[in-house]
Amino acid sequence: MVLTSSNPSTLSAGLDLNELYNPDPARLTKFWTSFQQLFLDLYGSRLAVIGAIGGNAPAAGCMLALCCDYRIMASTPSKGRPPVIGLNEAKFGIAAPPWLGALMLRTIGFRQGELALSLGTLYTPEQALAIGMVDAIVPGDEVMAKSREAALTWTKIPPHARVASKMLARKEYLDDLIVKRDEDVEHFSRFILNEKVQVNLGAYLESLKRK
Amino acid sequence: MVLTSSNPSTLSAGLDLNELYNPDPARLTKFWTSFQQLFLDLYGSRLAVIGAIGGNAPAAGCMLALCCDYRIMASTPSKGRPPVIGLNEAKFGIAAPPWLGALMLRTIGFRQGELALSLGTLYTPEQALAIGMVDAIVPGDEVMAKSREAALTWTKIPPHARVASKMLARKEYLDDLIVKRDEDVEHFSRFILNEKVQVNLGAYLESLKRK
């Protein structure tokens, strides 16, 4: 499977932050449970998933990319700026959930991951390639063709063995979240409903409106 | 200790796949238990073990190399081809056991390890050096001399401290398998006796005969 976006400048802009600002608690629980399920389905997919990252992939957009088996990012600017990728939650006053933080730590290594999370860094394609957050960068108009090529490489592995080998790396982390889903919902809700976090989120949403 | 092979073109070709094709279940259990013990003895050795990798090290041959404290690989072709190293189990339709998969993830890092396992990649000496699967590459006729040199470096560390320091990195993984040995035998047997896996193995063994 090739995961991409119909919007050439954005893979995904991440969660709708309006859902996190002054939220209805019951709706927040449902929202977060869906988000967990998206991670479980995509990171644990029996399909080989190639991320065709044509444009920006901040926050939950980065999560979508990190769930893939292979990531190809556009190296060319869109609307005059190169695309960026990263878990930038810290910059707008929240933190990624533990399971997403841990996915970053695994993908680019503990030390670079710690920096990336603490500073909420968004990386250019060259930076993302250098630290291993993406596997290849190509001009924007070649992203889909190269992604289909990569997908073909995966189809050459016997499916039963491919899935079992992928799960050697991923199973324990999927199992860990499955066990902790309720705890994770509670932890996230408590964090989001914190007064300081709400103030930061409100300020960030205001700043977006002024852009 | 320097671990090497009397065969200049192969460190070890790995497990005899005939043992896994249409196996007698009791014999398979004994076979796998011996393989676990080899890992426990070599990865947990009180000796500093230098891997002198003169030739190919696929699958369980790669496992032998990954258990060493330091790996020196021949950079020069044997029989016209450069030697290769890697856990290529996925290519012939099976998966490495969890403890071996985890050893690969640790050695070359989670992300490169995930790719290596999913695609069953065999790496050339230059590629293996670049991702840290081996520590040095030298011309084939220097592998033994350089390995003896490396071994001398280890002998300069007080043995009691060397073993304790090595175990800082390895103890929890050795302990983990010791606890899970029976579970691992069962898991592996069930995987190998799966019909699809047997079909893939049979096809692979046929393709080897035609070579």
Add this chain to the structure above:
Amino acid sequence: MVLTSSNPSTLSAGLDLNELYNPDPARLTKFWTSFQQLFLDLYGSRLAVIGAIGGNAPAAGCMLALCCDYRIMASTPSKGRPPVIGLNEAKFGIAAPPWLGALMLRTIGFRQGELALSLGTLYTPEQALAIGMVDAIVPGDEVMAKSREAALTWTKIPPHARVASKMLARKEYLDDLIVKRDEDVEHFSRFILNEKVQVNLGAYLESLKRK
């Protein structure tokens, strides 16, 4: 916070080894408990801590550096030699405690960490940068200015989010030691009081006196 030393050639020379040689057991327990607490306070600090490593950082000096959020090391020689950093415990016949060994494995990756611990390697600034043990190297007289600059970068992140994001990486390791403190004191005391370890320590202390 910027962590540095008033001694331009040494961040910290580490623990006073005289405390470990022929120790009074009760005093050793108190000594080690304090050392654990230093780690817990520094690694778990709510402050962003920048390590301004102007000089040598061996053993527990390296521990201080590894607890920081960002490390800047002097690249220029002091007293004719470039400064060095590393957990060199193995070289003087002991081993780092498990929680410190694990911190090294995380910081520079499992494989390089395993080598660093087993051989007790002290790294030059260039080597430390190459393996990710420090984040930047600058001439000695710029270490403080660059460290203050780095600290400013951290202050731009909302504190509540910065701490939560930092803890995504560190919390489980802090919690792990908190649970195991008594066990760790016992383990370390038993190791240090071992006869062979005492002989090695005595010989090392003698060799220091002759320098």
